[in-house]
Amino acid sequence: MRVRSGAASNFLCRYLPLFLVLAFVWLQGILRGQTAGELGLKTGKQIYEATCAGCHGQGGKGQPVSTLGFEPPSTFPDFSDCSSSSREPDSHWFAMIHEGGGNRGFSPIMPAFSPALTRDEISKVIEHVRSFCADPKWPRGNLNLPRALYTEKAFPEDEVVLTSAFNLNQEPAVNQTFVIEKRLGARTNFEAIIPGAFQKQPSGSWFGGVGDISLELKRTLFHSLRKGAILALAGEARLPTGNVSRGLGSGVTYLETFLAYDQILPRNVFVQTQAGVETPTHRHQEPTEVFWRTAVGKSLNQSRGLGRTWSPMIEAVSAREMIPGAQTEWDIVPQMQVTLNKRQHIRANFGVSIPARNTAGRAAQLVFYLLWDFFDGGIRDGWK
Numbered sequence: 001m002r003v004r005s006g007a008a009s010n011f012l013c014r015y016l017p018l019f020l021v022l023a024f025v026w027l028q029g030i031l032r033g034q035t036a037g038e039l040g041l042k043t044g045k046q047i048y049e050a051t052c053a054g055c056h057g058q059g060g061k062g063q064p065v066s067t068l069g070f071e072p073p074s075t076f077p078d079f080s081d082c083s084s085s086s087r088e089p090d091s092h093w094f095a096m097i098h099e100g101g102g103n104r105g106f107s108p109i110m111p112a113f114s115p116a117l118t119r120d121e122i123s124k125v126i127e128h129v130r131s132f133c134a135d136p137k138w139p140r141g142n143l144n145l146p147r148a149l150y151t152e153k154a155f156p157e158d159e160v161v162l163t164s165a166f167n168l169n170q171e172p173a174v175n176q177t178f179v180i181e182k183r184l185g186a187r188t189n190f191e192a193i194i195p196g197a198f199q200k201q202p203s204g205s206w207f208g209g210v211g212d213i214s215l216e217l218k219r220t221l222f223h224s225l226r227k228g229a230i231l232a233l234a235g236e237a238r239l240p241t242g243n244v245s246r247g248l249g250s251g252v253t254y255l256e257t258f259l260a261y262d263q264i265l266p267r268n269v270f271v272q273t274q275a276g277v278e279t280p281t282h283r284h285q286e287p288t289e290v291f292w293r294t295a296v297g298k299s300l301n302q303s304r305g306l307g308r309t310w311s312p313m314i315e316a317v318s319a320r321e322m323i324p325g326a327q328t329e330w331d332i333v334p335q336m337q338v339t340l341n342k343r344q345h346i347r348a349n350f351g352v353s354i355p356a357r358n359t360a361g362r363a364a365q366l367v368f369y370l371l372w373d374f375f376d377g378g379i380r381d382g383w384k
Contacts, residue, residue, distance in 0.1 A: 060077075075377075080133065086139065086140060148333075158183050161371045163177045163369040164367070189217070211248045212240055277289070313334075327357070334351055349371070
């Protein structure tokens with residue numbers, strides 16, 4: 001009995017201050033059957049100070065441990081840190097506040113405020129919290145749209161993406177692309193693209209290897225949450241690292257530049273467009289090529305925005321070599337992206353690339369990727 005009493009005493013000493021801080025105003029309203037509005041809390045600032053500041057502090061940096069009375073989890077946020085607070089869309093913030101930290105695979109120490117706050121009041125709190133990032137250079141996370149299979153988005157990210165494509169006709173082949181994206185500050189993004197393939201050789205045997213590696217630097221030129229738009233300019237160098245004799249490289253250095261533009265439309269519909277040109281460093285080696293890609297999609301959120309996100313998309317991919325008599329290639333790519341875990345930083349996309357014009361010698365492909373947003377946590381984080 002003494003051991004149990006001591007354990008209970010330690011538990012109360014450790015967690016009672018937390019419960020008091022989190023529940024002071026919140027429980028006061030619930031016990032009276034009142035919401036924040038009925039308590040006279042009208043603005044996002046008033047609601048935040050009454051329900052959130054006890055843990056997160058007046059300026060969003062978090063209260064000191066001596067005030068909290070508990071050791072905050074490693075994922076405890078600093079809302080004034082633009083690098084972390086600007087990345088996610090409002091829907092992620094809403095789910096966390098409405099359902100608590102467990103809804104997005106974070107610590108359950110964050111309680112659910114759905115009994116005390118309406119959806120409109122939660123939206124007001126989110127707008128107030130967003131104001132703690134005072135640097136307007138950081139694009140808002142609402143502009144971070146689902147990634148298509150081929151069209152590169154304008155939002156700078158920290159991601160690892162592994163894409164695989166299997167020929168459904170023509171010669172058997174499996175093509176893979178490993179992409180590492182690293183955000184550098186508010187608007188700049190560095191990207192390394194490492195292609196590879198397993199191809200059937202004329203002898204009947206299979207050969208695999210790495211293709212031509214690309215290095216890319218992308219810079220956001222414009223972003224506006226009010227207009228729902230973001231524009232970026234990128235430059236890329238593709239190096240002749242692949243085995244030309246095995247069909248895994250061109251043997252030529254290419255320079256590429258492109259613009260990427262993303263637009264949010266009503267009812268969670270979005271459009272992403274990428275257009276550019278790639279040219280060899282020596283014009284006589286290979287022809288210059290222009291390309292254009294566009295993806296149109298819509299995000300569907302389960303449980304009124306609190307659950308898994310499905311994003312069906314249709315993508316058009318076009319390319320043409322700048323030589324006399326060249327024909328434009330067109331592919332149509334229906335696809336579906338889905339979030340795999342509760343934190344939604346692990347995602348998959350499945351689609352079929354179908355040649356629609358200038359189809360000779362080009363195979364239809366089954367294409368899919370696995371995406372890991374490593375800024376939001378490890379691969380094993382956020383599943384439960």
